[in-house]
Structures are given as structure tokens and as C-alpha cells.
Amino acid sequence: MAGHGTQEHPHGADRLCDAGERVYSRAVRRGRVPRRDAEPVPCLLELALLHPDPDDMDFLVPTAPQEVMTRLLRGMYDEVSASHRRVGSAVAAYERYAGLGGPVRLPAAAGEGSAIRVLDGLSRIQAAMDEATQACRTEVLTVQPGGIRREHELSEGLPRALALRARGVRMRDLYTHVARHGQGLLTYLELMGDAVEARTLDEVIDRLILFDRTVAFVPANADRTMALELRHPALVEYLVTVFERLWRLAIPLTAPLPDTGIEGISHRERSIAALLAEGHQDAVIAERLGISVRTCRAHIARLSETLGAASRTQLGVRIAQAGLDGPPGADGAAAVSGPGRGSRTAR
Template sequence: MLSRPELGVLELCGALGLPEEEVRASLDRLADLTLVRQSLEKPGQLRVLSPELALEVMLHRQEQDVLRQQQRLAAAKLAAAQAIAERAARRPSFDDGTGADVLLGLDAIQERLESLARELSSECLSVMPGGAQSQASLDASRPLDEVAMDRGVSMLTLYQDSVRNDPATLDYARWMSEGGGQVRTAPLLPPRFLVFDRRIAVVPIDPANTRRGALCTSEPAVVATLCAMFFQAWETAVPLGAGQPGEGLSGNEKLLLKLLAGGLTDDAAAKRLGVSLRTVRRQMSSLMERLNARSRFEAGLKAAQLGWI
């Protein structure tokens, strides 16, 4: 149209080898962009703007679009900031100056963990007692752990020895190890907690029922104590790929003997070890057979004589 302004719609179809429907649709698009206009000299015909004027029109339109987008973005940021401020005002929290928040329910905990994971810069310490972890917990943790490891964050995780008997948890632990994380296991662990960059800690309100909620605190004394507990357990824990130590008994079996010798019932020992009651009884039966003992008391005596406990 710039080189041959005299061509009408049908002539354009012939010159371009395009169907009339496609040419008219293109002309409508050019008109919408104000790049072609009705001719004042020849009513019914279209004239095309000069390249210089057309470029100026297009740039002006794009500038207006960018301005409107910036205005929408600013409005969205303001609305988000207001919503966050309102939610923070309603969120239950301690008012004792410790900088601690109470997170009620799994959704609130997951939301805070996602936020803390995004802010992680160097290290995350995790204690995961109770043996096998639920599939829902593993699924929720995977994307957070993956993003952190991709950023080079040091991920140190402690599981109980019994996870070695749970395929799902064991696969997850191996996946973390392959991704650059460090995983160790121990027969007995402190209650569940997480520490982010040795700065913020998240601990369950009720260790026996982690679904109830959690406490998120930045109190230095609390965070330092939890870090000390973690590394004390870490030093004696066994790396995931190292297997269990020998000496006739696994660490889990040694601890089982000590717990039962200390007067704990099978059920209480199972809870401490993060295994099922059936597992405790099976392990005890195996120990009695290996020690050639007729009673648990006799098994305890023989184990002590062998230096196992």
C-alpha cells in the first residue's frame, strides 16, 4: 500500500495472491492500529500512514500500554500490601517481645515454611523423628528442598534409624543426598524442629501431634539451644550411605535393649524409636534367639556380659 497506494481491496488480493477475506482482515487490523485511514480525497478508499508517522503512533501506543500496566501493577502491589498488613494484624502471636508467632494448623505451617524456604541463604537444619514420614509430608517438602539445594543451601537432615525400613522415606532421603543434601540417622532423636540460617526456628506446639500447629521464633537463646541439640545428635548419627555400625548389634538394637532394661514397655520403646510395636517385638525375639536366652532378663544379662549395653 506504501508503494502502490492506488490499489483497492480486489487489486491488493491479486497483487498479493491472497483471498479477499484475509486481505480485509489485515486491513481491519491495520485500521485498529490506526496505520491506515480513510482517504479524504477519495472517499471509500484507504490511505496508509507514512513510516515515520506510523512509527510515532505505534511507539506512543506502546508507551500508553506500559503506563497503564505500571499503574495496574502499582495498584496490585498496594492491594497486596494492605492484605498482608491486615492478615498480620489478625495473626495470633505472642506479645512478650520474643518475636514469636503461633501458626495454627497445617496450612499456616506450610505457608510459613514456603516463605522461610524462599528466604534461605546458607543452611537449613531439620530433625525428623518418628520413623517413616507421611507421603503428604514428603510431597510438600520436595519442592521446597529442591529449590533450596539448587541455590546451594546446605541441607542437613536427621532421621531415625527406622526410616531405613520405609521405602518412601528412604527414597526421599537418598534423593536429598544425591541433590547435595546431607542425611544422617540415629536410633533416638530430639523432638521435631527446623532451623533456618541459624536465625529462625520452627517447632511444633505439641510434639505428639504436629498437626495442631507450630511456634516460629527468632529468639536467639531458643535458636542457639536448638542448634546445639542438633549438632550434638548429628555428631553421633550415622551417614545415610554408611549403614549401621557393627559390634554384634545395630544402634537401634542397642538402644532397644537399654530402653527395655530401663523399665520401658514394648509400646513405650516403640514410640521412642519411631517404629511399630510389632517391629520391637520382632527385634526382641531375634535378639533372644541370637543370645540363646530364654527370657528377656537373661537376654539383658548376656548382652551386658558381651559389652553390648
């Protein structure tokens, strides 16, 4: 069935066939559809856009559109992360081969002024960032993964940010929800005033900085000692699109996180429950949410206690029964899906 459906419906969740779109739309409007309605469009089951109704296996219920968007963005994140790893491996391989035959110069196409430039070393990265900061005149967009921002990191970037504000540059920043608990970020808010806005998500992509929608910087290896400077219009436009989609899903820093609707379970614990339901290990969950493994395990222990689960297997069942296996914060995301600028926040 899976292979047959894939041949007849060769598409992803981002572009359904006409028949699949009709059935899925009907399922969203009515809350469920008979299983026989989905037989001509196996792509809906293969892409997990429909799944069995636990109360009546003859019917299928739709995956929420918000969850579909979350999956697509998560797929983008995985693709970008994989590209970063491949670039890092390629640069490391070049260095090994270059060392075998003495000094080797890079081809002109990969040198200064090219559309994609590899910046090797923190000093070179900083110099390129300073140059882009000085040239920036209208807008800076950033994605800041990880947890609470260290105060010394914010202090180091404060002079550049104040210089941008003095030129009337607007700044928008995305963080994980955990960053809300950092006093340094709140202090930064007061210093920058209306020049900077920030929103938060359960998860964000790897670090990204965009200047005037013309140049972007992304890490090229895991320890961020190498970076890519991107000036190719198509690549920069793609990254801007990713940022804007995440921005629409995010929640203003000054707005409260949406309530989970389940007594005793916090928003963060719901986020952890959704990732557990996907089969992720503790270390992966901690990294994606910007918390420590120890904190992650403490939340999992509280989840188990609240849901009455005696084992990890039983916890997975309880999570599904409680409806915690979907993406959290859908209501909060919808509340800010309108105009892009609304809250005075910090980066």
C-alpha cells in the same frame, strides 16, 4: 552417702568437680580404679560415671564417655519434650478461658513478629514455613523423628526443597536409622544431589526445622496441629547447638551401621537391648526408635532366643552379661566426629 555427696558436689555430669574429673580420667585411662579412690568423690557413683567391676567388687570401672554424652543428649530431649507439652497445655488453657468471656485478643507481645509465636492450625503452620523457606538464603537444618518417611510426605516437600537448592541453600537432615530402609528417601537423594546431606541415629529429638540459624519451628502439641515459631537468638542458638551435637554423633546415610560384635545380634537389636536395660516398656522403645510395637516385640523375642533368656528378667541379666546395656554405635559415631559435611545424602 548420697545426700552427703550431693551437698559437697552440687553439679551434673556435664561439669565435674576437679577431684571427680581427675579420678574419672584415671579410670578411663587405666580401665578401672580401686573403690577407695572414689570415696572422696561420691558424685562419680551418684551420676553413674563409675560402677562396680562385676569381676572384682573392690574396683570401679568407668562409663564410656560416649555413653555419658548419649545420656546428656537424652536429657536434653526429655527437657525439650516436656517444654512442648507445657506449651500445648498453656495454649489449650488459654483457649478455654478465652471462650468463657467472648472474643479475646492476644497481647501485642505474643502476636505477629514476636520472638516466640504460637501457630495454631496446619494452614497457619504451613504459611509460616513457606514464608521462612522463601526468605532462606544459606542453610536449613532439620530433625525428622519417626521411622520410614512416607513417599507422599517427601513429594509434598520436594518443590520447596528444589527451590532452596536453586538458590544455593545447603540442607542437613537427621533421621533415625530405620529411615534408611525407605525407598522414598533414596529417591529423594537422587533428585536433590549434593544439596542435601543426611545422617542417622538410633534416636533423635522431636521434629525441628532451622532456617539460616535465625528462625526455628518445633511442635507445640502431640498431634502437631500447633507449632512454635522461634526467633529469639538465644533459643535458636541453643537448638543449633543441640543439632550440631547430634550431627557429630550420627552416621552418614551412605555409610553402613557399625557391627555389634556379637554374632546374631543386629544394630537395631542392640539399640533395643540398651533401652530395655534402662527399664523402658515396649511402646516407649518403639516410639523412640521409630518402629512399630509389633516389630519391637519381634526383635525382643529374637534377642531372648539369641541370648538364651527364658523370661524378661533373665533377658535383662543376659543383656548386662553380654555388654549390651550401653549405647550402640560408639565406634560409628567416632568415625564421623570430624568435619560436619561429608556425604551426599537425602532428607
